[in-house]
Amino acid sequence: MEFASDLDNRLLFAVPKKGRLYEQCLELLKGSDVHFRRNSRQDIALSTNLPVALVFLPAADIPKYVAEGNVDLGITGQDMVVEGECEGKVDEIVELGFGKCRVCLQVPVKSGLTTLDDLVGKRIVTSFDAYARTVFSPLDQATKKKTTISYVSGSVEAACALGLADGIIDLVESGETMRAAGLHDIHTFFTTQSVLLANKNTKHPELVEKIATRVRGVIAAQRYVLCTYNVERKNLEKAKFITPGRQAPTVSTLDSHEGWVAVSAMILRKEKGEIMDRLTEIGATDIMVMAFTNCRV
């Protein structure tokens, strides 16, 4: 393949080729200024501005590729790291804040089953079959029962209605899919979100750090906004208390406006309404909030 020689000396960066995480991964790469051109259906794309090649892979396979050093970096869900038995074999360097959900045991509402122990010896259907075995093996041993664990690749919630399962282990975010199937969750095993993974012995540690720093900058930029306002100097201490900034607010004098200062500080995006109300209460004026797409903090 013509790419083979082009890949030499490039950092290989795996991203999900489709599914829930795909669009947000592309946004993150864009925000991090990792530019690339991908021809349709091609699973490898060379970056046009960094010595990086993006490799589009199934989300479930990414932890194994990163652990074994086939790629240097990867983005996938923490649930995939657990299911791929790669915990401790990869470095989870940045939690990305999207793809947040829970891995849960779900049963039909009308089943009368209420605890994890109630499912021991029964039939479980799941995409997390390796993880399910680690949960039920010790319980089976202790009770001398045999829980049947069967793998399906998707639409797991249909298994109980089809008579294939007494319970399922699957992801729950809003709970809509679960409720639509007449199920409820009776046990949360763990929470998950997407994460930037790195191989422990990468040949490109500096480039890994550079990309991780850019990614952290994009995530910080999503959490924070810049708040600027004017306030009377006599109220500056109160203003600083409301907007302390990440380190300290920037305060500058206002030209030909005796007794007033201009203040700018980063504030949490989710608190902006409350903060603007409190600034108004202390007499601040010209309050503005501005989003930014990347930052170094």
Ligand SMILES: Nc1ncnc2c1ncn2[C@@H]1O[C@H](COP(=O)(O)OP(=O)(O)OP(=O)(O)O)[C@@H](O)[C@H]1O
């Ligand atoms: N409802 C959800 N809410 C939040 N994150 C989710 C949700 N469903 C899946 N994820 C996250 O996205 C990852 C990939 O899930 P997805 O269903 O896209 O799998 P896929 O097999 O790659 O794609 P597809 O289902 O299209 O075959 C999961 O491992 C999980 O981390």
Ligand SMILES: O=P(O)(O)OC[C@H]1O[C@H](OP(=O)(O)OP(=O)(O)O)[C@H](O)[C@@H]1O
């Ligand atoms: O709690 P909710 O917000 O309803 O989300 C949970 C659903 O999302 C995922 O499936 P997805 O839609 O990706 O399809 P799949 O079943 O084919 O994996 C997951 O497997 C659940 O079915």
